[in-house]
Amino acid sequence: MKERILSVDIFRGATIILMILVNTPGTWSAVYAPFLHAEWHGYTPTDLVFPFFLFIVGTSIVFAYKNKPTNSKTYKKIVVRTLKLIGLGLFLGAFTLSFPFIKDFADIRFPGVLQRIGVVFFFASILFLNFNWKTLIGICAVILIGYWLLMGFVPVQGMESTFDRAPNNLANFIDVKVFGSHNYKADYDPEGLLSTLPAICSSLLGIFTGLILISKQEKKATILFGIGGALLILGHLWDIFFPINKALWTSSFVLVTAGWANLVLALIYYLTDVKGVKFGSIFRYAGANAIILYFLSSFISKIMGMIKMTEDQSLHGWLFDTVYVHDFMSMQLSSLLYGLSVVAFYCLLAFVLFRKGIFVKV
Template structure:
């Protein structure tokens, strides 16, 4: 059991490391294409990172709550953890260096990565505690098909809804009505209200993978490989009528991302558990304090963008990047990547120190 959790922990750590890497380029003007999100439809490796983490949240829910009872004490723990995640996300969105260190209310973005994790964790945990696996499969199917029907066939302001960006996109329409100015951009929010619903399906698919890993069957790797391949193929087939799109968290995107997550997790499990080959131990260290490391990287990264230095009044991030990474002999994309790699390495080092000192901060 510990080995199985170790494989999941390693995958969780990998996603956090990639999150930090793609979120901290030296400059957004020069980034290698694989480290950028797709312009709209389609996906890049970067688009897979967040759904991978949501998927692993589901797998962890299975391990953590498969022996828990559906009672008030369990619900209390789930609720508190969810509120902590949402609170941390709101703090990141509201914090500023100007007294009283909170943005004007109209400028605060309500959705966010940690907020979505908190909401999805809460809903999925409650579902897991109250339904059997057949019922959960039915719920997952209803979410995916229902989201497609809602997004594709409900008109917006009397105009047929499309899967393009605003104005006649139902997800954006709902966000504008409910969130107003509290969105990432006025034409869409990648962690919006409506698109959080299919994210629950991503988490539930992770729950099913946890159940596969828990079984005593010897062909777990084969099952995960077949399941992963089937989900990727089905997602790409669905793409013809419901485009793969991270911003909308489309049903096809859910299937494709969960498919790749199963394939990668199967590979990690095979290498570490079946072949007994140890690699990337640092990912285990990061995975053991995943939310803490991610929050620290997000908060410090925001500080680097808020603090200004020198007579030119440039941000601390811009100053560090220009001073130490911009050189005539380096391509701009490589300079930007090296900055991000340095930031990522720093937080891996923090994770290592935490792990060696047996510091595990549970959010």
């Protein structure tokens, strides 16, 4: 039986539930500020969610591959899982309700959340299997510093580089050149090509945490708290020169989000694995089928937005207006209650799947 650390399962499940919550408000025109991404530089609680998931992907890699041989069978499993994740992401981007159920090629978005998870998982797994922790720290440092130098000092079309949302932003420039109309926005993609490099470091930092959790170190929670605090300080100091930015996945953003991830995981670890406090079972259930819950929530949400109840209103809009919008509450509260209802549904689904022993591996 595989070794399990309860706090890791709870952290993974809580992250996926938060991902679903922030992705499915009743209306995007009325959302409380903490549930929105920062407009560009800076970060909100919502900006922590995706890097938290990549972080815990790295931590989970340690448990899954710590005793795996570096042979073709192991690499094949990694490649197959990577292709499944990328395939599911491309399917979400391409699906439409009208026959033949695929958008016109020019309208398909190539990058995406699941695609980034797949690519990051692939490289983080390969690196973990082939290098020790000291080398991984060096690789992580090279990527983060190299990304900063590329973004800050490489001219773009003869113009001085910028970290702002502009044509002379290197990451944005590359995304437009490579993906063209297949980006999330006309001028950039938050899961773009160049910014995937530092995203790999989000998982590598999770790997370091996983190595601490399986080690014979005493006071692991204290160590994780210390690492989390140090990463937060370093990230905010780097913010002075390389602004914290999720859309660009800047190096300072990597350090700050990994810092918060370590602090949160350390707290959960201390309560559950050290003190034996019983809580968070529903998060554990969600964590057991995290990817399939995220995929289903995204797919069903997309379908509900496509189904038309009237010429101007989707099934999603009709349901929100009919059930959740009332004169006695603010539109932001109505929007949040809708999102919480969606989360409740997927928590129930996670509970049923867990109780029936159904674990969908992607």
